Amino acid sequence: MHHLGFAVIDLDEAVATYERLFGATLEHREVVPDQGVEAASVLLGTSRVELLAPTGDDTPVGRFLAKRGPGMHHVAYEVPDVGAALAGLERAGAELIDHAPRRGLFGLEVAFVHPDAVHGVLTEVVCPV
Amino acid sequence: MHHLGFAVIDLDEAVATYERLFGATLEHREVVPDQGVEAASVLLGTSRVELLAPTGDDTPVGRFLAKRGPGMHHVAYEVPDVGAALAGLERAGAELIDHAPRRGLFGLEVAFVHPDAVHGVLTEVVCPV
CATH class of the missing domain: 3.10.180.10 (2,3-Dihydroxybiphenyl 1,2-Dioxygenase, domain 1)
Known part of the structure; x- marks a missing residue:
């Protein structure tokens, strides 16, 4: 995490x-x-x-x-490669908010998965750069 | 965490x-x-x-x-001693749900802090036993 x-x-x-x-x-x-x-x-x-x-x-x-x-807004999991993580999530059928990595807070490379794909939890994948 | x-x-x-x-x-x-x-x-x-x-x-x-x-329900932080953590939280003025450690899920020793004390986030302190 x-x-x-x-x-x-x-x-x-x-x-x-x-x-x-x-x-x-x-x-x-x-x-x-x-x-x-x-x-x-x-x-x-x-x-x-x-x-x-x-x-x-x-x-x-x-x-x-x-x-x-x-209150609680989102959870971010660290991944080695945001683009590869997005590709895997898309193959697994997850609805994505970001279809490509983008620049997030504090210079992180990030992308968000739609909460509807994760039982109501806004989920981010993050790679520290 | x-x-x-x-x-x-x-x-x-x-x-x-x-x-x-x-x-x-x-x-x-x-x-x-x-x-x-x-x-x-x-x-x-x-x-x-x-x-x-x-x-x-x-x-x-x-x-x-x-x-x-x-969606997101609570966050649990691991502490070495739930009783000591509760005492510290009480000294710091935090409103507690549990004033003493109790048995939580999966045999953990736990206690909950009221979300009003933590900007809307239901917060648990946990010690694996």
Whole structure:
């Protein structure tokens, strides 16, 4: 597992919560205007959580929050090759959101699988570059 | 991270999906009538996913499915000592669901932190026994 993505309303508060409750440490933080998100990745031991706050209401994370409230947003599995993983998923009949690898947060190569293909779980495949 | 818990409607179908899409292998499977759940843990590489199907509508997972549909249910972090982790969480001001360790699925020692304390994420601390 590369990381878990959690949608939050206030990024500063969420980072502080993970530091206080779980001794998490901040790994990266960035605003990605074209994805409508401000993201912080925090490490809990060897586990990584991406905290995602929307930059506005009409953004993917903003719409998620309006519909479901803050909480678990996606899971990302690390793969050696995102393109090969997508090809395998497509052969296995999975509905894809991204049909080719693209640049995700923090410079990662990523692609998303549709939650309908994975029993409601928005699933990402990731290759650190 | 010890595991992720995902709520599903049909456990056989969900296990088959994880095998087919991600090459997952079944680690354990059991029905726990007093928790109202049939659970399968599957391994994706070194990551563990607990697939949780309700044994009836009036169960915690049944009510979750009725309200939110299938999807991400909880995250479990491994700790060396659940009691000590709870004490630390309580000192840090976290609202707890379980104030003492209890027996969870697959013989694990577990306790749950209230999602309101963790920005909407139902969080478990786990110690394999």
